[in-house]
Amino acid sequence: MNDTFCEFCQGKLPKKLALEDIFAWRPLNTPYICSDCFEAWLQIQDMDQSHRCKACHRILKSGGEADYCQDCLRWLDTYPSYYLRHHYLFAYTDMFRDWLFRYKYHGDIYLGQLLKGPLEHALKVYRSYSFIILPSSPTSLSQRNFHPVGHLLDLVKQPYCIPFDYQGDGRKQARKSRQERLKLSQPFVLNQSGIDFIKAHEKIIFFDDVYTTGTTLLSAKRAMIETPYFTDKHELISLSLVRE
Ligand SMILES: [Zn+2]
Ligand SMILES: [Zn+2]
Known part of the structure; x- marks a missing residue:
């Protein structure tokens, strides 16, 4: 053997x-x-511990007075604070970065199984939420043939919905007018399963792999919150494996 x-x-x-x-x-x-x-x-994050950003829970410099990290401070100019509510599960260690690269971009899908146990455990806290994830962009799906985030949730048997479609007509960015490009700054559009999902669930959690500056997740949250289906009864937070 x-x-x-x-x-x-x-x-x-x-x-x-x-x-x-x-x-x-x-x-x-x-x-x-x-x-x-x-x-x-893998180092599990305790959201109550250390001095963290009130919105995205990033660890802030000890002794600092700030309530928010730089990214969130910038977003607060544009978005109300409830758009920014974000949690993450693990520290972004060098080895986690390597693992994610191999799993997500190098196509070592089997490496997802390493996270199965820890993820199962970490998601227990979020059991009362219904999960949604982002659609794979059409190019990355054809390159990878699997959805890296969806696959992890499949491994831990966590049901989820993909409530958005990508909008875009496949034309090269450079050939678009400025007006057209601005319109595309919202890449997501709520689809029928998204509409049904919002009608059926009130506590919704957006799950993703890496939270960098929040741009993508905020666009997606906007595409959900700014529809007539999203009401005062709804709660929408986001959760990622790691925070860069
Ligand atoms: Zn923050
Ligand atoms: Zn080893």
């Missing part, structure tokens, strides 16, 4: 095979991670 190696440090692991691996006639493709690498890879 072949030895198994840690996905990150290539260290050999003690043999630990499940019966299903032995009896299923398929290549062994379950990823393993050693405990040292696991600790360096």
Whole structure:
């Protein structure tokens, strides 16, 4: 039988095979991670701990007076604060960055399984919410053939809805007039499943992989909140694996 190696440090692991691996006639493709690498890879975030941005929970410089991070301060010029409510689950460690690159862009889909247990555990807090995710952009879907965020939720058996379609006509940006480009700053349009979803659920959570400046998620939240289907009874927050 072949030895198994840690996905990150290539260290050999003690043999630990499940019966299903032995009896299923398929290549062994379950990823393993050693405990040292696991600790360096995944650090769970405690949203109550440290001095954090009131909106997106990014850790702020200790001793600072600010209530919000720079990104959120900028957004507050344009958006009411309830647009900005965001949580994230794990620290963006170097190893997490590597893992995400391999999983999302390099097509190592099987690496998603490493996150299954931790994600299952972390999402317990958000059980009362109904999940939505962004659509894959048409180009990335044809390049990847899988939805990186949807696949993670599939692994933990968390149902979700993709309430938006991408709007865009496939023409190159440069050939569009300024007017047309501005219109496209809202890339999302609520689709029929989105409308049905808002009518059926009041506590909604937007799930994504990385929160960078918030631009994409805010556009998507806008595309939902600014429809007649979204009422005062609704609550919409967002959640990402990591915050850059
Ligand atoms: Zn290792
Ligand atoms: Zn913030």
